[in-house]
Amino acid sequence: MKHSVSIIGLGYVGLTTAICFASRGINVTGIDIDKQKIRNLNKGNAEFYEKNAQKMLQKVIKNGKLKVSDNFDAVKNTEMSFLAVNTPSKKNGSMDSKFILAATKNIAKIIKEKEEHHLVIVKSTVIPNTTLKTIIPTLEKITQKKCGKDFGVVVNPEFLREGNAIYDTLHPNKIVMGSDSKKDLRKLKKLYIDFYKKLPKTVETNYSNAELIKYVNNSFLATKISFMNFVSRISEKIEGGDVEIIKKAITLDKRISPLFLNAGLGYGGSCFPKDLEAFRQFCIKEGINPRLIEDTIEINNSQPLTVVKLIKRRFKKLNGKNISILGLAFKPETDDIRNAVSITIIKELLKNGAKIKAYDPKANNNMKKYFGKKITISDTSTSCIKGTDCCIIVTEWEEFRNIQPERYIRLMRNPMLIDGRRLYNAKKYSKKIEYHAIGVSYFN
Ligand code: NAD
Numbered sequence: 001m002k003h004s005v006s007i008i009g010l011g012y013v014g015l016t017t018a019i020c021f022a023s024r025g026i027n028v029t030g031i032d033i034d035k036q037k038i039r040n041l042n043k044g045n046a047e048f049y050e051k052n053a054q055k056m057l058q059k060v061i062k063n064g065k066l067k068v069s070d071n072f073d074a075v076k077n078t079e080m081s082f083l084a085v086n087t088p089s090k091k092n093g094s095m096d097s098k099f100i101l102a103a104t105k106n107i108a109k110i111i112k113e114k115e116e117h118h119l120v121i122v123k124s125t126v127i128p129n130t131t132l133k134t135i136i137p138t139l140e141k142i143t144q145k146k147c148g149k150d151f152g153v154v155v156n157p158e159f160l161r162e163g164n165a166i167y168d169t170l171h172p173n174k175i176v177m178g179s180d181s182k183k184d185l186r187k188l189k190k191l192y193i194d195f196y197k198k199l200p201k202t203v204e205t206n207y208s209n210a211e212l213i214k215y216v217n218n219s220f221l222a223t224k225i226s227f228m229n230f231v232s233r234i235s236e237k238i239e240g241g242d243v244e245i246i247k248k249a250i251t252l253d254k255r256i257s258p259l260f261l262n263a264g265l266g267y268g269g270s271c272f273p274k275d276l277e278a279f280r281q282f283c284i285k286e287g288i289n290p291r292l293i294e295d296t297i298e299i300n301n302s303q304p305l306t307v308v309k310l311i312k313r314r315f316k317k318l319n320g321k322n323i324s325i326l327g328l329a330f331k332p333e334t335d336d337i338r339n340a341v342s343i344t345i346i347k348e349l350l351k352n353g354a355k356i357k358a359y360d361p362k363a364n365n366n367m368k369k370y371f372g373k374k375i376t377i378s379d380t381s382t383s384c385i386k387g388t389d390c391c392i393i394v395t396e397w398e399e400f401r402n403i404q405p406e407r408y409i410r411l412m413r414n415p416m417l418i419d420g421r422r423l424y425n426a427k428k429y430s431k432k433i434e435y436h437a438i439g440v441s442y443f444n
Helices: 012-023 035-042 053-062 072-077 098-113 130-143 165-170 182-196 207-237 243-250 272-285 291-315 341-351 364-374 381-385 405-411 426-432
Strands: 004-008 027-031 066-069 080-083 118-122 151-155 175-178 202-205 322-326 355-359 390-393 416-419 434-437
Touching (some): 004 098, 012 053, 012 165, 035 053, 035 066, 072 098, 080 182, 098 118, 098 130, 118 130, 118 182, 151 182, 151 207, 175 182, 175 207, 182 202, 207 243, 207 291, 272 291, 291 390, 341 355, 355 364, 416 426, 426 434
Parallel strands (some): 080 118, 118 151, 322 390, 390 416
16 A cells, blocks of 8 residues: 555554554554653554554564654655544643644644645544644644645544454444545545545544544443443332343333443543543533533542442441452453543542452553552452452453352452442342342342
8 A cells, every 4th residue: 555644642542543554554654752662662562452452563563564753754754644642631621732732733843844745634532623723723833834725634533442442443433534625535535445445434524523523422422321320329229129120121222222331330441531521621611511421420430439338338447358359451451540440449448448459351560550569469360359358340351250159259258249340140149149239229
């Protein structure tokens, strides 16, 4: 493939995109300001766990289809640049544009000197109006060139799921692209047609709609989760209540999809919490009542603590109690612990004097760095559970599903299980062990 693209920011999104493009023959230049990351990538070390990523990275680094650098000069020889830098929250929750702005300025310096047309693609999640009011004016000011004529900008938000990042990049549900220039949209579409052969369902729109779609997408999914956690609180209060039965029944209605309707400990990760906060701040700034988003956030923030309240009620004093935590990553199939629910629960338990043993199939090292010696990290689920007074399932890894009640009984000092992700059959487990599950009436 004759395309040559640069990708600015080699985190979960940028690196995944770079690896996938390069694996299908596109010449990719990856740029990141983190020198250590560049050194690791050059050695074929992806720095994070994502199915197939490591293997594919090593291949494309070796065959030269992906070159990585901390020097923006390499952007010059590419026809387009994807901005995939982080867009974190400021203290008040609104989106911090400092990284996207810094990257934009660096690209602008290249476009200024470049004779050929260059396309800038905003893949990072940015709050509506950022492209029109910040990115394009910055590019035009530095380059002294006109957007839509001398260079182009397209907003192309990313919808991949961590844990399935490579698969989702190769098989996305949809592509959203927004620009005021038909020519620039065509240019990006051409890249995707060559990459996918059969173009996935694509929505072409303007800059601001493309930006808004990403926030609405994430807010809607988060709202589904919080709505079901709200229902779980009601199920816990009614005689024989079970949120799973409610879910089963409502999703027989063709209008209600079962996805993202699992009651549990709530969502975490690097996207939903920060995007909902940024969206909330955006609504406030625009004079729109953000109540719906606020309730979603509030339910989510308090959900992990329901588990701690239960343990406190059960044991009265947590001092000296040994609690095991199964699952630390914010979701299965990743080692990412950013805003993980496990962190909230562990901090609260530590505050109450409990001793924590924790295990995750992939996130142990990240958690070790986070908590240091404050908690014990176990190498296996067996050693984690052993000798503890209560075990909490926090992340729904497949390997936990096979742990039978007898194993908990055999290993634990006091076999009490809190199923925070509804991994087990409530009836079966509660017959054999002290079993509590989110959304089941006897949870309280
Ligand atoms: P990340 O934090 O994993 O990676 C961002 C990378 O950008 C880092 O390596 C950082 O060093 C680099 N960077 C920062 N400033 C830079 C600059 N000026 N020049 C070059 N590199 C720079 O972030 P991520 O999770 O990949 O997310 C990137 C964007 O994509 C965010 O806006 C995020 O909201 C969005 N997004 C993320 C996901 C996800 O699952 N992680 C999914 C969809 C969208």
